[in-house]
């Protein structure tokens with residue numbers, strides 16, 4: 107496959123043709139916040155809106171997970187325009203997340219914390235209203251707990267369960283603000299076809315899916 | 321294409337056309353009167369089916385043999401049900417607001433007798449000395465019917481009517497042209513997509529034709545989910561073959577063997593009429609294998625969409641056609657290269673495709689001669705809201721908003737003052753009086769902060785609160801958001817919360833800056849057009865009517881007296897005709913009592929602000945008023 111050279115944040119890097127800017131940057135030690143893109147998936151859902159970068163010659167920031175590398179491309183991951191969008195998106199996610207890190211099993215490994223740190227955003231947003239859905243927590247599985255109130259709808263668990271493992275217990279349901287990850291007909295995980303492999307928990311970037319303490 | 325094939329196309333069609341024409345003229349000039357009743361959805365809502373029944377019954381009773389034809393929508397929706405009578409010796413006369421009683425009279429007095437019942441006349445279809453014709457209406461000067469021409473005039477359920485009025489001739493002409501030549505013609509015509517974004521149609525066709533991948537697909541987008549829009553429905557109900565003909569020509573031009581007509585399931589009549597049209601076209605070999613003996617084969621399948629607004633977005637529409645959830649995905653790649661099942665797919669709006677036959681028939685130069693520099697042809701609008709003549713209209717691009725609202729629409733009813741016009745539905749914006757002389761086209765509207773959208777035009781008057789209007793549209797998009805991407809799912813929800821607070825008098829002035837900042841990010845960051853345009857109603861009202869937002873926030877006052885929480889009902893003691901009890905009885909919560917002088921007083925604690933007292937107070941007294949803020953109500957002694 108052809109190799110492409112491009113510049114990201116002033117650093118000359120190479121990537122294979124057809125690669126997305128996000129992976130090219132990450133492979134070269136340049137972090138771009140991201141939650142919904144998966145390397146093995148053919149296309150990114152482009153849902154989390156955190157990976158905005160600026161590409162020279164484009165009038166508006168673009169999502170790095172959908173943008174293909176091009177020869178001579180100049181990418182800036184820290185342009186004010188791109189950071190503004192990423193910060194707003196993160197603040198929106200945090201405003202609709204319970205953000206109870208002290209009591210959260212994901213504390214320390216949570217990607218929301220990491221991204222907030224990277225973007226210089228406070229975990230408690232003041233700009234936006236706290237809009238929570240107060241959904242019931244599902245602790246029916248012997249292996250893990252699912253707390254939809256901490257879910258950012260990145261879809262990693264859905265993809266892993268359906269596409270990689272071919273099981274398909276988890277899926278998206280409802281529209282708009284009510285959209286959520288759930289089982290078929292909202293049945294408790296223990297009553298679904300869940301094989302308790304815990305791969306979704308491994309994939310989850312937040313405290314929405316966490317292992318039960320043994 | 322082989323010459324032999326072409327000869328057969330021309331001669332086969334010549335026969336079909338001459339049969340259709342003799343049927344049509346037999347009807348029009350056969351010596352018998354003909355009754356046309358508009359039974360599109362707008363007519364039905366006003367009782368057109370009862371009128372048809374009454375006409376049939378009365379004809380039977382009078383032993384009259386005269387055909388009754390159900391036609392589509394003429395655009396005069398404000399006057400539905402509409403009946404047109406074509407009687408030898410008279411011009412074709414249209415009657416408005418017809419009910420079964422009037423219908424029976426028309427049969428007895430005009431068809432049986434010779435009295436054209438002038439008191440019910442709306443207008444004549446042709447100029448004459450007896451009754452004013454539609455062409456004498458002030459609106460006629462501004463309207464130009466191209467794709468609405470057949471609507472309300474021909475029977476959409478008879479393909480012969482369409483053919484006799486020039487239908488499918490453009491297809492026959494197109495089949496004799498090389499596909500590249502057709503694309504060139506559409507490109508030169510400057511036709512831009514009427515589904516909202518205004519992308520040049522010819523360019524899209526060319527991209528799709530040149531894209532690799534087989535088979536190619538064609539999709540006609542008839543999802544039409546904007547609240548208040550019904551242009552595509554009216555065309556599908558009134559002239560479905562014009563859409564099919566456009567699809568056939570497009571399919572031939574891009575090299576697609578197959579097309580989908582995507583119509584929302586909530587349009588049952590449009591679905592039925594389109595299905596019938598498909599059967600009729602297939603029967604005459606205008607659709608199917610080797611059309612009219614040529615080597616072009618094309619078939620169309622009707623697909624009923626679930627009716628979600630976002631399913632009108634092309635990638636979501638394609639997903640739903642593939643049997644997946646109707647959720648948009650990132651573009652590029654665009655459908656023209658990677659669409660249905662990953663194949664090159666041309667997707668165009670109903671109206672865009674309806675224009676095609678006219679462009680092929682009359683040539684690109686003709687189309688270019690209508691409209692403005694960068695927006696060619698005509699625009700179809702659904703006029704609604706505070707306007708006298710609600711309904712459909714078609715005007716050349718470049719017509720001003722004032723002409724559409726005041727000349728075509730006859731202005732605001734009830735002597736009220738114009739305040740704003742909302743164009744483009746939930747993706748569009750509200751424009752104030754100062755924009756009335758704006759010539760309408762894709763670019764001028766976008767520059768002014770609105771959008772052509774699909775053609776909804778809602779007129780607002782002094783009684784409409786601009787904050788509430790913005791809230792209403794945002795509430796719609798927020799509900800219709802698929803919820804996939806962060807900006808649209810959570811951003812529009814945050815905006816809606818703020819607007820809710822403002823309409824309840826709980827807003828803060830710094831919220832307005834937050835609204836604008838967030839709106840800009842949602843526009844820039846959302847994945848699909850729904851999120852990218854959802855803030856427009858808020859941004860445009862904030863731009864032109866910021867004073868109304870501020871009145872809500874700073875004074876707790878709704879200037880239009882619309883926001884329930886910021887108004888109070890009050891009975892002006894001096895105006896109350898004390899012996900009248902009209903309001904007392906109608907108040908459902910018994911909040912109105914009479915004081916010692918029998919003057920009626922509203923107990924503000926009990927009042928639920930339903931407004932029935934205001935409507936029940938006889939107009940000669942007019943004692944009940946709305947006050948804002950509620951503190952305006954004088955303290956009772």
Ligand SMILES: Cc1cc2nc3c(=O)[nH]c(=O)nc-3n(C[C@H](O)[C@H](O)[C@H](O)COP(=O)(O)O)c2cc1C
Nearest residue numbers: 513514515541543544632633634668669672849850
């Ligand atoms: C939320 C949303 C809803 C849409 N709804 C419609 C629709 O109902 N009808 C339509 O023709 N286009 C709709 N569109 C535009 C389509 O995505 C697409 O651009 C259009 O069908 C292309 O046809 P055109 O080029 O003829 O306009 C919508 C777009 C968005 C973002």
Ligand code: SF4
Nearest residue numbers: 257258260261263310
């Ligand atoms: S549960 Fe976790 S992995 Fe699944 S969508 Fe939510 S945040 Fe993503």
Ligand code: SF4
Nearest residue numbers: 803804805808848851
């Ligand atoms: S902008 Fe809204 S409708 Fe479009 S993909 Fe994002 S969430 Fe879905």
Ligand code: FES
Nearest residue numbers: 142154155157171
């Ligand atoms: S990683 Fe790019 S949008 Fe989520």
Ligand code: FES
Nearest residue numbers: 210212216312313
């Ligand atoms: S610490 Fe991030 S979700 Fe729990």
